[in-house]
Amino acid sequence: MATPEERLAELGLELPEPPAAVANYVGIVVVDRLAFLAGHGPVEDGGFPYTGKLGSDVDIEEGRRAAHLVMLNMLATLKNEIGELDRVARVVKLLVMVNSHPSFAEQPAVANGASDLLVSIFGEDRGRHARSAVGMAALPFDISVEIEGIFALQD
Amino acid sequence: MATPEERLAELGLELPEPPAAVANYVGIVVVDRLAFLAGHGPVEDGGFPYTGKLGSDVDIEEGRRAAHLVMLNMLATLKNEIGELDRVARVVKLLVMVNSHPSFAEQPAVANGASDLLVSIFGEDRGRHARSAVGMAALPFDISVEIEGIFALQD
C-alpha cells in the first residue's frame, strides 16, 4: 500500500507550506483521537487564486479546482501537526462552504474537488467521509470556497 | 419505556430508505462514541418535496415540515448504521441550515420541526440537544433545509 505522501507524489501533487497562524487562532487542534481543522481557503504562493461567487463570477470547474486547492492546504496543516499522513485512521467530516449567488445550487459538484482528492490519497475505506456542501452569502477575502474538517487519528 | 422505533410507530411515522451514498462521501461516520451525520436533505420517494427559500418561496409551516422530513432521513441513516436507535445515548448537536432570503429571521421556528421530533422519539433526557439554526444563501438542489448532526452512542 502506498502511503498518502506517495499517492500525492504519484498524482504530481505537492503540499504547500502550511498556512501561517493568523492572530489568535490556529489551523488545527487535536483532542485525543480527533483533529479539528480550522476553516481553510484556497491559498497558493501566499495569494488567493480563486475568488468570487459560484453562480455569478466563478464556474463549477473553477470551484472544483478551488476546493482541491483548499484540501491541499488542509493536508499541509495536518501533516505539519501529525508528521505522517498515514497516522490518519479516517477522514470523518467536512463542512464545505461555497461562496454562492442565491441561485446557485450545485455545491456538491464543487465539493467533489476536495472529496475526490481525499479518497484518491487515503483510499476508499479511510478517505470516504461525512460531508455537508452548502452555500454561504460571503466568505473572507471573497474566496470561492472555505472548508473545515474533522479527521480521526490512529490511537 | 418505549424504544425510539416504537415511538415512531406510535406517531404513525415510518423511516424512509436511508439516502444512498453519493459519490465519494457517505451519510455517517462513527468514531468511538460519536456518530457524525453528513448534511441531509428532505428526501421523499427519491425526490425533494421541499425546495425554495424561506422568506420568499416557502412559509414557516412548510419549512418546519421540511426539517421534520430531514430528521426522518437522518434517523434512517443512523439506524442503518447502528441497528437499534436505542443505542443512542444522547443527541449532541445539530446544525440546521435554512435556505433563507436575506430578510428571513425565523430559522429557530423552522428548526423546531427537527428538534421536536428528536425529543418526541428519544425523550427529554436523551433527545434535547445543542443546536444552531442559521440562514444559508443557497443549498444543493435548492432544498429548503439541510441538517448535519452529532449523536453520542452508548459505550
Add this chain to the structure above:
Amino acid sequence: MATPEERLAELGLELPEPPAAVANYVGIVVVDRLAFLAGHGPVEDGGFPYTGKLGSDVDIEEGRRAAHLVMLNMLATLKNEIGELDRVARVVKLLVMVNSHPSFAEQPAVANGASDLLVSIFGEDRGRHARSAVGMAALPFDISVEIEGIFALQD
C-alpha cells in the same frame, strides 16, 4: 496563574446570566471530554443590542463588539455547566457566523472579538483555537453574529 474568572474580573467583565434554554434544545451538551456549545447570540439584559448585517447596517467595530458579547454568553453557559472555567483544557473550535451582505469579506476581523477574549481569559496555550469565520445570508432575530463552539475539558 490567574483563573479565567480572575482574568474576567481584571478586565472588568462580568458574565451574564446563561441564556435560557428555549424550546426543545439546550445551550450545551457534554460528551466525555468534549463540551459542544449551541449557537449563541449577542444577548444583553434579555435583548439583542446588535442586529443587522455587516457590510450594510453594521460596521466592523460593532461586529467585533457583538462577537465579544456572544463569547461572554457562551462562557456563561459553559461555567453554568462545568462550575469552574479552569476545567477547560483547551478551546478547540469556533464556527463564527456573521450576518453578511453578499459584498462583506472581513468576517475574520469580526470574529477576533470572540477569539481575542478567549486568549485573554485562558492564555495562549489553552485559549488559541481552530476557527471558521464565515458569512451567513441571515440569522435568527437578525442578530449580527452567532457562534457555536467545542471546548475540551480536563479528564
